[in-house]
Amino acid sequence: MDxxxxxxxxxxxxxxxxxCLGKRILSSGKxxxxxxxxLSLREVMTLMIHYHVSGFKTxxxxxxxxxxxxxxPRYNRFIELxxxxxxxxxxxx
Numbered sequence: 487m488d489x490x491x492x493x494x495x496x497x498x499x500x501x502x503x504x505x506c507l508g509k510r511i512l513s514s515g516k517x518x519x520x521x522x523x524x525l526s527l528r529e530v531m532t533l534m535i536h537y538h539v540s541g542f543k544t545x546x547x548x549x550x551x552x553x554x555x556x557x558x559p560r561y562n563r564f565i566e567l568x569x570x571x572x573x574x575x576x577x578x579x
Contacts, residue, residue, distance in 0.1 A: 487539075493532045499578055500528045524559045530571045531578075533564075 504527075525533075533549075542548035549561055559567070 489532065489536055492536060493528065496531050496535070496578075497528045500526075500531070500574065503574055503577060524557045525564075525567060527571055527574060530564070530567045531575055534568060534571060534575065 537545055537548045540548055546561060549564060558564070
């Protein structure tokens with residue numbers, strides 16, 4: 487499966503997952519400021535899955551390619567963004 491097809495399927499999954507998740511999230515009443523993501527959750531998940539099937543030995547070498555995503559954050563920030571995608575990837579599996 488190529489990168490575009492993988493992104494399409496993850497995009498469809500995220501649309502339904504976020505709709506379902508939004509109904510179930512409880513708020514503590516406190517306002518939480520969240521840093522804006524330069525990549526969407528779909529893009530982060532696509533890169534994470536594509537890396538695992540790409541055959542690269544280390545994620546850093548794979549990440550340095552970053553040709554398909556022009557707004558790619560720095561490597562350290564992307565590692566932080568991966569944590570936000572973990573719940574979605576767990577549900578997807």
